[in-house]
Amino acid sequence: xxxxxxxxxxxxxxxxxxxxxATGMVFFYAPEEAVMGxxxxxxxxxxxxxxxxxxxxxxxxxxxxAYLRSGERxxxxxxxxxxxxxxxxxxxxxITGSIWARPIWNTWWTWDPRLTTATIMLLIYAAxxxxxxxxxxxxxxxxxxAVYAIVGFxxxxxxxxxxxxxxTIHPVVIGSNQPGAEGAFDMTPKMLQTFLFSLLVFSFIFxxxxxxxxxxxxxxxxxxxxxxxxxx
Amino acid sequence: MxxxxxxxxxxxxxxxxxxxxxxxxxxxLASLWxxxxxxxxxxxxxxxxxxxx
Numbered sequence: 063x064x065x066x067x068x069x070x071x072x073x074x075x076x077x078x079x080x081x082x083x084a085t086g087m088v089f090f091y092a093p094e095e096a097v098m099g100x101x102x103x104x105x106x107x108x109x110x111x112x113x114x115x116x117x118x119x120x121x122x123x124x125x126x127x128a129y130l131r132s133g134e135r136x137x138x139x140x141x142x143x144x145x146x147x148x149x150x151x152x153x154x155x156x157i158t159g160s161i162w163a164r165p166i167w168n169t170w171w172t173w174d175p176r177l178t179t180a181t182i183m184l185l186i187y188a189a190x191x192x193x194x195x196x197x198x199x200x201x202x203x204x205x206x207x208a209v210y211a212i213v214g215f216x217x218x219x220x221x222x223x224x225x226x227x228x229x230t231i232h233p234v235v236i237g238s239n240q241p242g243a244e245g246a247f248d249m250t251p252k253m254l255q256t257f258l259f260s261l262l263v264f265s266f267i268f269x270x271x272x273x274x275x276x277x278x279x280x281x282x283x284x285x286x287x288x289x290x291x292x293x294x
Numbered sequence: 295m296x297x298x299x300x301x302x303x304x305x306x307x308x309x310x311x312x313x314x315x316x317x318x319x320x321x322x323l324a325s326l327w328x329x330x331x332x333x334x335x336x337x338x339x340x341x342x343x344x345x346x347x
Contacts, residue, residue: 095301096300096301098302099301099302099303099304099305100301100304100305100307100308101302101304101305101307101308101311102304103308103312104307104308104312107311107312107315108311147322150319150322153318154315154318154319157314157318158311158314158315161311161314162307162311164307165302165304165307267319271322271326274326278326278330278333281330281333282333284337285333285336285337285340288337288340288341289336289340291344292340292343292344292347
């Protein structure tokens with residue numbers, strides 16, 4: 063088993079330090095929002111988690127294209143890793159959104175276009191994992207996974223633009239809100255700094271986790287090959 | 295909320311939100327750790343079997 067690269071250890075330490083700083087900024091630097099109160103602080107990591115979710119699915123689609131072009135195992139391992147991380151963060155995004163919605167919209171859930179497309183996106187990638195687990199042959203699994211990751215990526219821009227294209231009550235950060243948007247607020251400079259810093263920190267988290275998950279994928283590969291060799 | 299004076303009291307929702315955020319992140323880290331340990335054990339057993347063969 064390969065030892066952990068020094069650069070990864072450094073990245074781990076930097077990521078944890080950055081996460082602690084971001085958490086401190088969320089709770090002690092950013093001011094309390096005048097109408098929504100403390101729950102607005104969920105916004106910083108809610109959006110950052112959504113960003114990592116979509117980034118993960120983008121990386122999976124790119125890895126899928128790279129796999130279909132080259133057939134190299136590394137792209138299949140990277141694609142699977144990216145989807146898994148993307149799903150964890152998209153899940154955080156949906157659940158924290160629901161928690162925020164309870165006091166602001168007076169409901170845990172509504173079939174609003176943004177919420178619906180985000181949930182469909184999450185289910186599409188859950189199906190990706192189910193599809194993979196149902197295929198025994200590694201090459202076939204990788205090929206199917208690559209095609210699915212590319213096609214499934216259609217759900218990502220659909221989710222991102224749903225709050226801009228359709229009539230929705232979900233507020234948006236970039237661009238102008240729909241007339242019926244509820245829970246929108248003007249960001250003060252400190253709020254904006256905290257928000258942008260959170261996006262940066264979550265990007266570090268994504269790279270760090272991706273590296274760890276890819277290493278796990280290689281280890282899994284090695285075990286599978288050895289199993290075939292010794293038992294087959 | 296339009297007629298309220300001062301921010302709404304929503305601290306409990308903020309706590310719940312951050313519990314989910316850190317809970318899911320820690321659960322994912324734990325799953326990576328468990329899977330890695332299991333694979334490392336499998337690898338060790340398989341390497342021993344290979345040596346015996």
